[in-house]
Amino acid sequence: MRLDNPTQLKTGFWSFRYYCPKALKIKTAQAKTKNAAKAKWNAIKILQGQTPESPTASLTPFKIVIEKYIESRLQDIAGGRLRESSWYGYYNHITRLFPLAPEPITETKDGYQFRYFNKKLNKFLYYRTPHERLAQRVWQQKTLAATTIDPLHAQKTAALNAPIKELRWELIQNILDNIPRSQSTRKHHFVTYTNIVTWAIKKGYLSKTDSDLIAAARPGTGAKKQMEIPSEESVKLLIENSEGIWKAFWSIAVTTGIRLGELTALPWKNVHLNEGRIYVGQSTQRNGKISQPKTMNAYRELPISRTIINLLSELPRDTELVFPCPEFGLPYRQKNKWHQVFMMPPRRLREPNEVRPMCGEEPYRMGLQPILRAHNIPWKGRIHSLRHFAASRMIDLNWNIKKIQTRMGHASAQTTLDIYGHLMDRQTFHEEAEELSHGLF
Numbered sequence: 001m002r003l004d005n006p007t008q009l010k011t012g013f014w015s016f017r018y019y020c021p022k023a024l025k026i027k028t029a030q031a032k033t034k035n036a037a038k039a040k041w042n043a044i045k046i047l048q049g050q051t052p053e054s055p056t057a058s059l060t061p062f063k064i065v066i067e068k069y070i071e072s073r074l075q076d077i078a079g080g081r082l083r084e085s086s087w088y089g090y091y092n093h094i095t096r097l098f099p100l101a102p103e104p105i106t107e108t109k110d111g112y113q114f115r116y117f118n119k120k121l122n123k124f125l126y127y128r129t130p131h132e133r134l135a136q137r138v139w140q141q142k143t144l145a146a147t148t149i150d151p152l153h154a155q156k157t158a159a160l161n162a163p164i165k166e167l168r169w170e171l172i173q174n175i176l177d178n179i180p181r182s183q184s185t186r187k188h189h190f191v192t193y194t195n196i197v198t199w200a201i202k203k204g205y206l207s208k209t210d211s212d213l214i215a216a217a218r219p220g221t222g223a224k225k226q227m228e229i230p231s232e233e234s235v236k237l238l239i240e241n242s243e244g245i246w247k248a249f250w251s252i253a254v255t256t257g258i259r260l261g262e263l264t265a266l267p268w269k270n271v272h273l274n275e276g277r278i279y280v281g282q283s284t285q286r287n288g289k290i291s292q293p294k295t296m297n298a299y300r301e302l303p304i305s306r307t308i309i310n311l312l313s314e315l316p317r318d319t320e321l322v323f324p325c326p327e328f329g330l331p332y333r334q335k336n337k338w339h340q341v342f343m344m345p346p347r348r349l350r351e352p353n354e355v356r357p358m359c360g361e362e363p364y365r366m367g368l369q370p371i372l373r374a375h376n377i378p379w380k381g382r383i384h385s386l387r388h389f390a391a392s393r394m395i396d397l398n399w400n401i402k403k404i405q406t407r408m409g410h411a412s413a414q415t416t417l418d419i420y421g422h423l424m425d426r427q428t429f430h431e432e433a434e435e436l437s438h439g440l441f
Contacts, residue, residue, distance in 0.1 A: 183222025
């Protein structure tokens with residue numbers, strides 16, 4: 001890059017010409033004294049040293065950089081450097097950078113589908129139909145409606161087509177503010193966007209001095225959510241009123257602290273009834289695929305009681321998985337355009353000869369929710385609260401932190417303390433209150 005030495009002009013000023021990495025053109029710098037000119041010269045030299053070899057790369061449209069970033073992450077998945085389930089979350093964050101238009105139509109076993117944003121529900125939904133023409137017609141309707149659904153449609157479109165060096169933190173802030181989620185969720189989105197900027201610097205699309213390009217858009221700290229843990233009485237009622245696989249499913253969940261994905265992916269080969277233990281060696285991802293567990297410490301053995309051994313002994317072993325996805329779902333209610341309610345027959349969840357694990361909200365919709373409704377069981381939280389219940393029981397039994405960390409499969413004991421430390425503090429609440437009030441009343 002051009003950087004001439006300072007020379008003195010007839011006016012007495014010192015001047016030199018240089019290539020400006022930010023403006024992408026030749027500029028002239030002037031100073032009254034030689035020392036001041038030298039200071040400017042050194043500053044520009046440092047700036048040029050932090051600039052990629054090809055500064056014109058910063059003229060690459062933002063949407064092209066995102067596409068390259070996605071390709072890079074997919075390569076990381078293929079190389080085992082990134083879990084596919086983790087990428088699924090990152091990709092959902094990235095979709096918010098684009099106008100909320102429907103995604104391209106894809107062909108499935110049963111027909112055609114595409115994902116679109118539902119403004120009323122504030123979430124993405126799938127439209128499915130066996131007819132290609134109908135899918136195309138509905139897709140066009142959703143595309144036309146996208147400009148009214150997304151208030152930032154024009155701003156996003158302009159930013160995606162503009163060079164990445166023109167990306168502004170104000171746009172990222174507006175995008176985050178328009179996500180109808182908690183501050184914690186918005187922070188997850190922000191981290192993903194920051195990773196894109198960091199990757200762009202690494203690949204030469206941005207200068208090292210652009211590391212804080214969107215830093216000002218960082219979301220503020222929101223209100224901390226209180227952990228919801230069902231009562232012991234509610235858990236007892238849940239187990240008592242369950243039958244078949246669900247009775248064993250809930251019993252294992254509340255006595256071991258196993259993650260939902262680990263339980264749905266549990267194969268019979270990892271169930272050792274004679275030894276009273278199960279081995280966690282795989283987990284169901286959000287997309288329904290079975291892969292490695294969340295962390296290295298998630299590979300672990302978990303003890304099971306005699307009651308659970310008996311429950312598992314009664315289950316059929318006609319598939320590799322202990323808790324496979326059922327062939328059909330539950331009947332459900334649906335309204336037509338005249339607001340009449342009909343009971344719809346169960347929807348097929350898998351092919352007759354297909355074996356797949358339950359994933360996403362299926363255990364909640366098919367297992368937990370129907371039992372809670374049918375027997376009016378009071379419940380706090382959703383299905384993940386079963387894991388919190390197991391951890392709270394371990395704390396009540398005064399297990400040491402290392403033992404709890406091992407059973408829960410956390411990456412470290414610090415993770416366990418960060419999540420459940422407040423439950424440990426509760427054990428001495430009353431004693432502390434009495435000590436502090438002693439002699440005052």
